[in-house]
Amino acid sequence: MFKRWLQQTTMATMVALAPLSVMAQETPKQGGDIVVTYKDDITTLDPAIGYDWVNWSMIKSLYSRLMDYAPGTPNPVPSLAESFTVSPDGLTYTFKLHKGVKFSNGRELVASDVKYSIERAVDPKTQGPGAGFFGAIKGFEDETGGKTTTLSGIETPDDSTVIFNLSRPDATFLHVLAINFASVVPKEAVEAAAGDFGKKPVGSGTFILKDWTIGQQLVFERNKDYFVKGVPYIDSFKVEVGQEPLVALLRLQKGEVDIAGDGIPPAKFLEIKNSADGAQMIVDGEQLHTGYIRLNTKVKPFDNVKVRQALNMAINKERITRILNGRATPANQPLPPLMPGYDKSFTGYAYDVAKAKALLAEAGYPDGFETVLYSTNTDPQPRIAQAIQQDLAAVGVKAEVRALAQANVIAAGGTEGEAPMIWSGGMAWIADFPDPSNFYGPILGCAGAVPGGWNWSWYCNADLDKRAVAADSMSDPAKAAERTAAWGKIFTDIMADAPWIPVINERRVVAKSMRMGGADNIYIDPTRVINYDAIYVKQ
């Protein structure tokens, strides 16, 4: 079974690596120090806790996991694992570790470290946001319920073998072992840090943290003992935080900065794009993101499916992409185009004001109605909310825009009957791992439609939930295509009930200096954001 999986993965990787041909032609060079900037400070580098898009890439490079992804692709490949096997029933995963892998404190990494790290991520005391991903491992409920601090489903018969016993087949399990929360950490370093491990990280990844001056900068240096030779390419990267994106861009143009992590402010986008070096400085690519309006199916008149369908026809998505200076494409279904399962033939609801009005009249609202649209209060989200407001007004729906801090919008969404409509901008779903299931459970499934949950449409379709469980149980790699098709159908079928108005698939923009090398998709890596292991400096 593993052989078949490996063959498929290798093929998929080769196909996905095709865009990397630029990199292949250039031959990456070793050496070089680069400067990266971000507006926000880095909160933590503890892999069990860190969960924002800025620290995500750094954690990826500081630690190793059993699985990882081929650079620039959504394809999982073994990493710390030298090999693995999956039992025919999909319930037991056995991993053999690479020998001689060392943590940056000098100690050799052994199987019990893997067990400890995942148990730590699940332990409620860690307060980690990733615990739920490990729900398929036996003993999960006992640990999250506080009965024990270990997971009975993980065995380590010797120093180089880890066995996972699952309580149900989980086709996403290899992805789960590749996310940051599954990073392997040494117990003694965590304990020595006395609750401050996020500032004193010890891992076995491609880089080590050399210096962290709080509020100013972090310096990462190449891990000379990394177990894969020749990786990474750059010697170090310095992350300067607290940098206003506009200033970062000016510095980048002067050659003081190599990667402006926050991208290009909308006001400067076209100017840079049209400049002589713009094409080489801008990396503009798709990411696993969908921005949408959540319609609360528990609130009148959104409990009427015709109203939800009518509003799906009322939104001018092209205009919203223009507000973003074209850094997005209109969406018609929950899954983004890069995600397996995305249905290219599905057209969704076309923009049609007349039809929308007619359907509203049919639903009993010929003169429209009044409602409230929530949005976060950071640019450009209020502007997009206003555009949505105008579109709604054109079909007679008067929406009051309530632009609040993100935390308040999240709280309103998680309170039943509170927020009739929410524009998801700034909080929209970006996949944790490239699998369609990650777009369902918490945001569209019945489990998420609870107080404090993330399913702000409060949509619960028992039939679709059953189909979702069945799809996730297809863990046999031979059924991968069937599973992907099943998931794709779930998402297009959801649109008949229209709990969302899918609006845009936002593109990600990174600005890099002329001396940086590597294909675009390692600067907008679908699983890493920026892949510090794969970028290089042109000499």
Next chain:
Amino acid sequence: MASLMLRRLAQAALILLGVAAITFVLLYALPADPARMIAGRSATAQTVANIRHELGLDQPLLVQFGTYLGNLLHGNLGRSYAQKTDVWTLIAARLPATLTLMLAGIFVEVVLGLTLGTIAAVRRGGFVDRMVMMASFVGTSAPQFLVALLLLYLLAATLGWFPMSGYGSFSHLVLPAVTLGICGAGWYARMVRSSMIDVLNQDYVRTARAKGLSSKRVILRHALPNAVLPIIAMIGIDIGQFMGGVVVVEAVYGWPGIGQLAWQAIQQVDIPIIMGVTLTSALAIIIGNLLADLVAPVIDPRIRTR
């Protein structure tokens, strides 16, 4: 003097307690749930409940506040929810940067304000006076963000005289301090001008002139020290304003102060950090006002006799 000090210290403690109580209640009343923010999007209700319990958020408000005050008495501001780090460590790491910027900003605004205000008063009604008043009007009205970006674009990006952002050397400090100074100097200039005009009309100034002292000597030795008194009180108040005002300047110039820390904490509903920064700022304002009260009698003996 000692009794004044004791009375002011007791007042300071009461004010701090009040600030702590009000901030705590306001943050508690927020509809946002920090446990939900920390737990992330994929968390189960059980995980959220576990985190809420670990943070003590399931305790009654009074118990939580009591615990907070108890910790505060031991100098413990708590641990950041998002960063899982001691709040005081985070504030202490950034406080020197904010204090440096604040002092440099105050220095620039006082020097600018005193100079311009004095010149305007001496040339009252003339062209120079009108120009100074107009400049001070523009300085006080212009958004800090705009001034910061203009200076940055002209002096750093175009002419390359100063670094565009960062921290650690005198050259890094110049532009942020000048930005703060320009935006604050207008008030000082206006105040010094009116105070100076008042002083210049006093009998003792007339006497000094009658004695045949030079105009420069009359202004610098006799008039200015008396006209400067309102400024002392204003510097104390300014410390409070600067604690808020530096947020914008810190953001533009990438200055690693507590303003940035506070802004990020607000986004994440990181209550321990918001509380810590608020209390630190309140303390700075109290100390500023206390210093103003202590220094004023030294400069003006009339205050001592009141």
